[in-house]
Each structure stands twice: as C-alpha cells, then as structure tokens.
Amino acid sequence: xxxxxxxxxxxxxxxxxxxxxxxxxxxxxxxxxxxxxxxxxxxxxxxxxxxxxxxxxxxxxxxxxxxxxxxxxxxxxxxxxxxxxxxxxxxxxxxxxxxxxxxxxxxxxxxxxxxxxxxxxxxxxxxxxxxxxxxxxxxxxxxxxxxxxxxxxxxxxxxxxxxxxxxxxxxxxxxxxxxxxxxxxxxxxxxxxxxxxxxxxxxxxxxxxxxxxxxxxxxxxxxxxxxxxxxxxxxxxxxxxxxxxxxxxxxxxxxxxxxxxxxxxxxxxxxxxxxxxx
Amino acid sequence: xxxxxxxxxxxxxxxxxxxxxxxxxxxxxxxxxxxxxxxxxxxxxxxxxxxxxxxxxxxxxxxxxxxxxxxxxxxxxxxxxxxxxxxxxxxxxxxxxxxxxxxxxxxxxxxxxxxxxxxxxxxxxxxxxxxxxxxxxxxxxxxxxxxxxxxxxxxxxxxxxxxxxxxxxxxxxxxxxxxxxxxxxxxxxxxxxxxxxxxxxxxxxxxxxxxxxxxxxxxxxxxxxxxxxxxxxxxxxxxxxxxxxxxxxxxxxxxxxxxxxxxxxxxxxxxxxxxxxx
Numbered sequence: 001x002x003x004x005x006x007x008x009x010x011x012x013x014x015x016x017x018x019x020x021x022x023x024x025x026x027x028x029x030x031x032x033x034x035x036x037x038x039x040x041x042x043x044x045x046x047x048x049x050x051x052x053x054x055x056x057x058x059x060x061x062x063x064x065x066x067x068x069x070x071x072x073x074x075x076x077x078x079x080x081x082x083x084x085x086x087x088x089x090x091x092x093x094x095x096x097x098x099x100x101x102x103x104x105x106x107x108x109x110x111x112x113x114x115x116x117x118x119x120x121x122x123x124x125x126x127x128x129x130x131x132x133x134x135x136x137x138x139x140x141x142x143x144x145x146x147x148x149x150x151x152x153x154x155x156x157x158x159x160x161x162x163x164x165x166x167x168x169x170x171x172x173x174x175x176x177x178x179x180x181x182x183x184x185x186x187x188x189x190x191x192x193x194x195x196x197x198x199x200x201x202x203x204x205x206x207x208x209x210x211x212x213x214x215x216x217x218x219x220x221x222x223x224x225x226x227x228x229x230x231x232x233x234x235x236x237x238x239x240x241x242x243x244x245x246x247x248x249x250x251x252x253x254x255x256x257x258x259x260x261x262x263x264x265x266x267x268x269x270x271x272x273x274x275x276x277x278x
Numbered sequence: 279x280x281x282x283x284x285x286x287x288x289x290x291x292x293x294x295x296x297x298x299x300x301x302x303x304x305x306x307x308x309x310x311x312x313x314x315x316x317x318x319x320x321x322x323x324x325x326x327x328x329x330x331x332x333x334x335x336x337x338x339x340x341x342x343x344x345x346x347x348x349x350x351x352x353x354x355x356x357x358x359x360x361x362x363x364x365x366x367x368x369x370x371x372x373x374x375x376x377x378x379x380x381x382x383x384x385x386x387x388x389x390x391x392x393x394x395x396x397x398x399x400x401x402x403x404x405x406x407x408x409x410x411x412x413x414x415x416x417x418x419x420x421x422x423x424x425x426x427x428x429x430x431x432x433x434x435x436x437x438x439x440x441x442x443x444x445x446x447x448x449x450x451x452x453x454x455x456x457x458x459x460x461x462x463x464x465x466x467x468x469x470x471x472x473x474x475x476x477x478x479x480x481x482x483x484x485x486x487x488x489x490x491x492x493x494x495x496x497x498x499x500x501x502x503x504x505x506x507x508x509x510x511x512x513x514x515x516x517x518x519x520x521x522x523x524x525x526x527x528x529x530x531x532x533x534x535x536x537x538x539x540x541x542x543x544x545x546x547x548x549x550x551x552x553x554x555x556x
Contacts, residue, residue: 055527134412142536144529147522171528208547244425244546249333250449251422258420258539261532265540268522269486 018063018090026063026094026106032159035109041161044097044104051171052105063094064103082106096163109161114179116186119150120195122215123267126183127153128231129222130256136160137168138257139220144172146264148218152179152186183219187234190217199227199235200259207239207266214271220260239263296341296368304341304372304384310437313387319439322375322382329449330383341372342381360384374441387439392457394464397428398473400493401545404461405431406509407500408534414438415446416535417498422450424542426496430457430464461497465512468495477505477513478537485517485544492549496541501534517541 028034029042040060043052046068052059053076061082062069069077069085077083091100125143130136136158143151158165160178190197196216204210219235221227227235241262245251254262306312307320318338321330324346330337331354339360340347347355347363355361369378403421408414414436421429436443438456468475474494482488497513499505505513519540523529532540 051527138533138536141529141533144523144525145519145521145532147524168533170531170533174528175523175525241423241543242546243423245422245453246425247422247453249329250452251419253448254423254539255416255419255446255448255535257533258416258536261536261539262543265519265543268520 018084018086018094022084023090023093026061026104029106030096030163032162035159035161039109039111040106041109041166042096042104042163043107043166044095044163045101045167046103048166048171049103049105051174052107055174057174058108058110059105060108061106062103063091063105065091068102097167112177112179114152114181116189117193119152120190120193120215122150123148123213124217125151125260125264126186126217126219127151127157128183128219128228129154129225130157130220132223132256133158133162133164134168135223135255135257136162137165137170139260140165140169140176140178141172142257142261142264144169144175146268148176148264150177150179152181152183154183155180183228183231184234187217187219187231191234191236196236197234198237198239198263199232200240200263201227201232201235201238202240204238204240206242207263208242210237210239212267212270214267218260218263218267220256220263223256296362296364296372300362301368301371304339304382307384308374308441310440313437313439317387317389318384319387319444320374320382320441321385321444322373322441323379323445324381326444326449327381327383329452330385333452335452336386336388337383338386339384340381341369341383343369346380375445390455390457392430392459394467395471397430398468398471398493400428401426401491402495403429403538403542404464404495404497405429405435406461406497406505407432407503408435408498410501410534411436411440411442412446413501413533413535414440415443415448417538418443418447418454418456419450420535420539420542422447422453424546426454426542428455428457430459430461432461433458461506461509462512465495465497465509469512469514474514475512476515476517476541477510478518478541479505479510479513479516480518482516482518484520485541486520488515488517490545490548492545496538496545498534498538498541 029040035041043049049062053072059080061084062080063084063086065088066085125148140151166173187197196213197219198216199219219227219231241254241259307318313319321327327340331350337358339362340358341362341364343366344363403426418429444451465475474491475497476494477497497505497509519532519537
C-alpha cells in the first residue's frame with residue numbers, strides 16, 4: 001500500500017500490505033531493460049538509504065519496515081513522494097539480498113551529459129568491458145575515495161544501476177558520475193587534445209617510477225581479456241604494477257578492482273602536494 | 279562413473295554417467311562441515327584446474343567434459359587417482375557456478391603447521407573476522423602478487439576452502455599458506471618478540487609517509503566493524519590510507535580488499551630495493 005504523505009506517521013502502526021502489482025514492479029527494476037524504460041533504480045540496506053536521504057538526492061519511493069521509518073524525521077519523510085510500509089516477509093519478496101535489511105529505496109536515474117573538455121581537466125577513469133558487478137562497484141568506491149569524479153564505461157560494461165554494483169559501491173555512486181560512451185572515440189579525442197592515456201600493460205613501466213599526472217585518462221580493461229586490442233594504440237603511458245613474487249603458478253594478474261585501487265592510490269600519493277584536500 | 283586409470287583414453291568416447299551418490303558427495307563439499315571431515319575441497323574452472331595440474335599439488339579427482347580431458351596429456355591423467363567424465367548437464371548439477379566451465383577438481387586439504395618464529399621473519403597478514411568470500415579471495419590474490427607467503431585468519435573468518443573464496447583467489451592459494459588461529463594470542467606473541475603490528479585505523483598516520491618494514495604483521499579488520507576492540511591495543515604502528523575527497527556522503531571507508539591491496543603495494547614499493555624479485 002502506498003501511503004500518501006503526510007499521513008504516514010499516523011498509519012505506521014496499522015496493519016497494511018503492499019500490493020502484488022507493486023512487488024512485481026519493484027522486483028522488475030532488477031532488470032536493466034526495465035530500469036532504462038522507467039529511469040529508476042533500487043538501492044538497498046539501511047545505511048545506504050540513510051546516506052541517500054542525507055545527501056538530498058531525489059528519492060521516488062522508500063520501502064521499509066515501520067521501525068526504520070520511525071527513525072527518520074517526519075519532515076524528511078514528507079518530502080518523499082511514496083512510502084511503502086512493509087513486513088519482513090514482504091521485504092524478503094522484494095529484496096535482491098539473501099538476508100534483507102530494513103529498507104530499500106527507488107531512485108530516479110538522472111542522465112548527465114558528458115562534457116569531454118570539462119572531464120579532461122582532471123583524472124578520469126575509462127573502463128573497457130568491465131563485466132563483474134562487484135569489480136565495477138569497488139572501482140567506483142575507490143574512485144570516490146581518491147577524489148576521481150568521472151568514470152566513462154564502454155557500452156558493453158556492466159550497468160552501474162545493477163543492484164550488485166550499487167551494493168558494492170556502498171553509496172560512492174553519490175560522488176562519481178558514470179557515463180557510457182564509445183571508448184575509441186573518447187581516446188581519439190584525448191589524443192587530439194594531448195591528454196595522456198595511462199594503461200596497465202604487462203610491458204609497462206612500474207607505476208611506482210613512472211611520472212604520473214593530475215589529469216589524464218586511466219584506462220582499465222576486462223577481467224580476463226585486459227584492454228581491447230583496438231584501444232591499446234591510444235595508450236601514451238604504459239604502466240604496470242610490479243609483481244613481488246617469483247612463483248610460477250597461480251598468480252598471473254591482479255583483480256581489476258585491486259589494480260584500480262593501487263593505481264588510483266599511486267596517482268594520489270604522487271600528486272598529494274598539489275591537490276590533497278584533507 | 280569413476281574410470282580406473284590407465285584406461286581413460288580408450289573410454290573417453292563411451293557414453294557414461296556419473297552416479298547420483300557421487301554427485302551428492304561432490305556437492306556436499308560445498309559445506310564447510312563436510313570439507314573439514316573429508317579433508318577435501320573443490321576447485322572449479324578450466325584455468326584453475328590446469329594451474330593446479332601444472333603446480334603438481336596432489337589432486338584427488340578430476341570431473342570434466344571429454345574435450346577438457348583430451349587436452350591433458352595421458353601421462354598426467356595417469357597420476358590422478360579418479361577421473362569422472364561428465365556431460366555439460368551433469369557438470370551443471372555439480373557446479374557451484376551459474377555457468378559451469380568444462381572441469382572441476384577435488385583437492386586434498388593439506389594441514390600445515392604454523393611455525394610462528396618462521397612466519398615472523400617476513401611480512402604476514404592477519405585477518406580479523408573477514409566474512410566476505412570475495413574479499414578473502416582477493417586478499418589472498420593480492421598477497422600472492424606482493425610475495426606475502428602467510429595469512430593468519432581469526433577462527434570466525436570465512437573458510438578459505440569456501441568455493442567462492444577459491445574462485446576469487448584465482449589459484450593464488452597455491453602460493454599462500456592460510457592458517458586459522460587466535461589473533462589475540464598471535465599478537466601477544468608478536469609483542470613479546472618485538473614484531474611490529476601495523477593496523478589500519480582512522481587516526482593512523484598516512485601509509486605513504488609512515489615508516490614501513492620488511493617484516494611485521496599487517497592486521498586487517500572486518501568489513502563493517504573494522505579491527506576488534508580487543509586487538510587494537512596490540513597495534514604498534516597505526517596507519518591509514520588518506521582520503522582524497524571532501525565529499526560528505528557515500529564514502530566513509532574503502533573495501534577491505536582494496537585497502538589490503540594498497541597497503542601491500544606500499545610495503546613493497548618502499549622495500550623494493552631490498553627484496554624485489556623481478
């Protein structure tokens with residue numbers, strides 16, 4: 001049942017049920033096709049919903065147990081167009097998690113326009129066919145930590161609004177703009193603008209020694225295939241993370257999320273005298 | 279059907295079926311209790327099985343499609359006690375993956391004894407209640423990359439032989455010894471031996487500036503709770519990874535796997551003149 005505001009507080013203690021149609025609609029948002037059509041995505045978990053509320057981004061719907069809702073101020077709840085009060089069993093039907101928390105929310109997708117020249121003024125991450133939602137989520141989280149504001153993904157990368165990506169990014173999506181765009185075109189523009197393109201390649205120079213920059217593109221490749229052959233010629237700065245093991249079996253690469261974290265960290269360490277914020 | 283060697287090659291083209299009892303036994307190894315009793319664990323995926331074969335660790339059983347088996351030399355197959363030839367449908371019944379590959383293998387668990395004094399001669403990682411299998415797996419993978427040979431986990435950490443840990447570690451388990459031990463006791467011994475204990479804490483000094491070492495314990499905490507209160511007094515070197523963002527919402531921490539990768543990377547970067555191997 002959708003409660004029209006401002007009568008929520010009075011109704012919180014009533015026995016109410018969410019309609020089947022509504023459950024079906026919310027769970028359908030787990031599909032990319034539906035998210036694209038409806039321009040909505042789901043966030044889940046008490047902490048994440050609280051972070052989104054605190055950040056003041058528009059929220060379309062909160063679906064939560066009464067105890068969660070009663071912990072949020074009435075003034076805030078009044079600004080939310082739709083509130084669904086549910087039981088644990090109902091939440092379990094809707095949730096993408098094995099063990100649901102107390103709340104989830106439906107958030108409007110805000111399409112942002114990619115202004116290449118603006119993006120090129122700072123460090124920007126380009127993800128070439130990153131497929132694993134967990135990796136995409138942790139890369140967004142690491143980018144946010146290291147103050148990187150823009151990530152441009154190849155169109156075949158995993159959807160940023162996939163619930164598993166959102167879960168792994170832990171709210172960092174509030175701080176990072178994600179775009180989907182043809183990377184060949186992007187890198188070609190970068191070449192024209194003399195923007196450095198840093199790519200991790202086996203034959204690269206150690207990221208510890210290589211001169212890094214406060215602007216440029218950090219290009220990261222697919223989990224098993226690495227950077228696409230057609231994008232490699234655009235790399236102007238070939239870097240690599242040195243392996244400190246002589247073992248012959250079991251370790252031929254680092255996970256792309258870990259490689260991203262280490263590379264971002266190195267960029268920030270080297271430039272910290274320039275733009276460190278705290 | 280279990281094929282007795284060396285008749286495998288002749289029988290590869292016969293129509294054979296794995297018994298229900300066998301399927302039940304293999305899938306039961308997804309449970310920690312059964313793994314502990316049987317002293318066996320599962321690895322899955324063509325690449326991982328090939329790596330285990332190449333590394334020459336003992337393999338109890340290979341369960342694979344005929345095309346996988348015919349790509350492995352007969353001499354090697356002759357050393358494997360049990361080989362199960364299965365169809366895709368049969369593999370799907372046994373697999374822990376949504377889309378199974380062509381092979382899995384059953385590996386004997388080799389209990390290794392923890393020799394504290396030996397372990398203390400190099401960098402060692404201590405994991406305090408790391409729960410997520412993906413995190414545990416990527417930490418093992420990063421440790422292997424950076425030449426860290428030993429990881430000591432609190433008994434309440436996730437089981438290293440959990441199929442998801444094995445999947446995320448991508449064979450790195452071949453290079454890292456994992457122990458489960460009481461961390462309070464371990465850290466107390468470290469104190470007695472004057473072994474430094476590095477712990478990531480919010481009030482720590484930047485890992486970029488802090489003096490690191492080629493030996494000592496790197497202590498990493500639980501995904502949401504961090505390092506246990508009772509272990510904090512043992513930390514002799516408080517370090518942290520600086521945040522390069524001024525954002526107020528969405529980024530209060532890095533994922534423990536990412537933090538591990540960055541910290542390991544910093545230790546190796548600073549000590550590379552001493553023990554870099556390639």
